[in-house]
Amino acid sequence: MDCQNVKSMLSALQDRDMSGLVPESEQLPLRRHLAGCRDCSLHAGQLDLVRHALRARPVRPMPAHLAFSLRAMASREAARRRRYATFNAWLRHRLDHISLSINNLMRPIALPAAGGLASAVILFSMVMTNFQGIVRDHHNDVPLAIATNPSMKALLLDVSDAEIAVDVFVDENGRVIDYSFPEGFGTDNTSEMRRKLENSLLFTEFNPATTFGQPTSGWVRVKFKSRSQIDVKG
Amino acid sequence: MQPARNTHELGGETASPEWPGWPGEECLREALRSGCETAYAALLERFQAPVFHLVQRLIDDPNDAGDVTQDVFFKVFRNVGSFRGQSSLKTWVYRIAVNEAYNRRRWFGRHRRAEVGLQPEEDGRDYLDSIGDPARSPYDLTLNEEWKSAIGKALAGLNPVFRSAVVLRDLEELSYEEIAGVLDVSLGTVKSRILRGRESLRKALVEQMEPARGYGFNPQPAGD
Structure with missing residues (x-):
């Protein structure tokens, strides 16, 4: 074993436990060489000293x-x-x-917002009291709807007990001009019934249809249910 | 690692000697992942001082050790969820510490070197100088100072790759296998780095402490 080989093993010698680092067969020759070779022994001593100095180097506590x-x-x-x-x-x-x-x-904005809302409600209610009564309904107001249907004002003569429906054409003066039976109504279409119906219609008063407030002619459906019940459908 | 006979029973489960109060490292890892305060405290208790000292030995400016230690634990806490236990917790934490110290050295090399301090250092004295030691003579103190300075210079001049291997072995006393895990290299590479690191340190110290200066580098160290 020469000095070069020994120096390469000195690091392992530092670790004390050379198992795995230096083959077992070479450990005894290594120690014998170190005992006899001053140069290698000095080298090993220097390595020891380095290790010792490293360990002795102070570190700051955490x-x-x-x-x-x-x-x-x-x-x-x-x-x-x-x-x-x-x-x-x-x-x-x-x-x-x-x-x-x-x-x-x-x-930050809750208090100002609540205060503002409360102030607005109070001020609004105070101001709105001054506007009461300005807008009022008039009894003779003309309905301003675009178009209305004719309606029955009064029935002066009844027809019969039979239930019957009839479409009536009313002119702009509220008078009956014509009538017809709608599909599915007026099954008792006899001459007797027609005579009674015409008499009834003759003595019935109608409100005429209107367009933009002006009276005009129009159809209205009148349904006779019994002696006292009459439905009018425009 | 302590022998198995030192284990004791804890709540029906065997407590780990490495982690007092915990059945084992796996259990601690799970607790860390779930955000258990006690587990975090146990991790800090076990590693904060060793990591601080390791970092201090690996970087050039010990004043940065605190910052680097905080960076290390920040990374540990952030990444503990993705740590699957391929290595031991100790190896993993030390690996992060070595990498962070290496990054700090690189950063120091790039940025701090160009900085110029407004106030000069106080004669290079640190806190240890203010601690009295009546047992030592002025000659011993001078020699000790020279030694400290020489070791510091030798360590600072050492290649970071070798430095981390030597520090982990000689100061932290990790096994070769643990160092291989920390540095993520093979066992042969670890042996080679330790050998070359020690040899570089020895040469640097021999050059600094030549007999002409009056301090011989002889193999009979004085007791510290």
């Missing part, structure tokens, strides 16, 4: 504020991890966050 900062960071990160651990936890966190944001947003 500052207390650093430990405190690390603990705070750990707590913050643990809380953050808990927030994202499950979907429900994440959802709860988001809802809390939104609720807090809305609270923070609304809190």
